[in-house]
Amino acid sequence: MGIVHKITPRYCDLSLLIPVLGLVIFGVLMIYSASNYNAKIYYDDSFYYAVKQLIGLVLGSVGLLAMYFIDYHWLQKLAWVIFGIAVALLVAVFIPGVSISKLGATRWIGIGSFSLQPSEIAKFALVIFAARIFAGKFKNTVVVKGKDRLPIPKLWQALVVLFGGGVMCGLIILEPNMSITMTVGIIMFVILFLCGVRLKTMGLILLPAVATVAVMLIAAPYRLKRLSAFVDPWANPKCEGFQLIESLYAIANGGFWGVGYGHSVQKNMFLPFSESDFIFAIIAEEFGLIGCLALFAVFGWIVYKIFKIGHNCADFFGRYLCYGIATVIMVQTSLNFAVATGSIPPTGLPLPFISFGGTSLLVFMSAIGVVLNVHKQNKRENLVL
Template identity: 35%
Template sequence: MINIKDLRFQILATCALLIMIGLIFIYNTSAPQAIRLERHELYFFIKQFIHVIIGFVALMAAYKIPLEFYRRFVMPIFFVTLLLLIVVFFMPGANGAKRWIYLPFVTFQPSELAKFTVVLYLAHYLDKKNDRMWDFMTGFLPATLLVGILAALIIVEPDFGTTTLIVVVAFTMFIVGGARLTHIFGIIGIVLPVLVAALLAGEYRKARLLNFLDPWQDQYGVGYQLIQSLASVGSGGFFGKGLGNSTQKLFFLPEAHTDFIYAIIAEETGLIGASIVFLIIVFLFRKNLQAALCHEDKFKRLLVFGLSFLIFVQSFVHVFVVIGLLPTKGLTLPFVSYGGSAIVVTMFFIGVILRSIDEAENQ
């Protein structure tokens, strides 16, 4: 029997713990980079602290919004997301990619919103079309096409990591939602070659994939980041070097405070500390799943499941990239890595989950 009141506290406390861990390691990791940019050593820490405050506001806003609101306005939310993903292509690019919308005093990454939109749309669709999901043309295909449009816009940015994440979460929701496995694997047979072709289309992405298999063949080029990540993890040993004592953060490991922050956690706290952080993430996933199981309403159950699974899969991919078990994807560690859009949207997810617990308590 799930104790709903305890569940609410456990989820909040676990998120707060991960955010505190993130702030500690963002400071540890980003201080040298801030100084190099002729900023105060607390520059990235303060910015992330502000992001967390904004994220808390987003969490509270989501907590106040009834889940029925999302059910009623799922298509307007979908089309707003679609519009924002198109607007991105008219914005200035950075590092060969167009992923951000630049506004006064703030930047926003629409692909973060797209994660929520895909989960919301599929939760609504799988609930509404429950009796038709075994029919390919009237049940499975329409939802696949609409999700595919969002995924296509994101991969063109290009953002292969977020695209892969969305596709994995979408197909998992189809399985949980009752779609036929023959339809799902049939579409996977079409989508997978497209993703591979997109990955191999760009020389840099192709090189990253090949160097994932053997990073030492280009140890000072494409393979450099993975080698430095493995060096960071390996040098931490069992107990770590101690907080603040990482050497890889001293400009050896690129993106140390974002895409590779788990490597610094492993270096400074060792296998023990890194394992504890991962177990905290697993614990949060378990509690979020319990929140999903509180609901008899299929829409609410799938919405909470989708958001919970999305957070976990992104965490899983981040960790596996850091230890060299997956090609580099450019995905941050939820709650922990530096990043404004990511922390705000993830805390919004938690607000939705907490709201669902309240509604389950009163159902």
């Protein structure tokens, strides 16, 4: 089996690719709308953020095409290497002269005029690692149609995945980045469930995890302040509660139909991070409830398609891989929506495919390329059979 397969358009799942590209293009437009006022003030260039995102789009497209061309089984062979590289990048964040600090956190690595956020890469490295561990003993097994019940993983497999995820979470929390840490943790548990780990085992694992989160909240006063701002943002409306209040103002201002593209008020120096973590609030303001429902539908369709491709996959690694990628998109999208609407405490999580961030866009588009490769190979194998 060669590393690169011949590309045939009929094998590409356009029902997945087109919605993803639509979200990415929509994201660039929304980033311009959400940031042009602030970018003009701070950088004297209204297109500053939009141009940077376009560069991310180009790199992401290269990543998508590369992963579509390359046989996804190579990810299974290189899973430990990919995991090691991801951990090394997380460690590099703490090396002076290599790392970049912003707003009191050290989460980026400087590469020339660009920056790389290793925690974004870590999420998908964990997916590949988990798929490799759970599919290890079944690497030559073909899933029989009609027998869709997944084999129950061994305890050691779950422990290895937990250890790998724990190492990543430990390094990410030191940046500090509580939001990505919790996201990786949630993704890890959902993957364990989808891969067939028993609920009893999940419960035993969940208890110490919840205790750890509680300790981390108590250990850092600023996290408790964020939690209190979530409970009652009006208790400190000009400090901890400010961002959530402005986000809710934006959503309320949008009403049912929205104020129209480019006419957001809250983006004009009111809502912090309106082009990244809180871009959903600007979407709600400009396109209203009807636009939000349409966005929910597109994300729901993408997640459904990825799960379906995984369900129809002819081998366990491809199936687990798709389940993991769908889980990352589903969890991160849900958390971003929940933060913007005040349903959970504020966290710094980008909205997949839409929020400003080159690393995020690159890894998410590359992940879609992997899913398209799984679909392509299984469709071709079904035709051969």
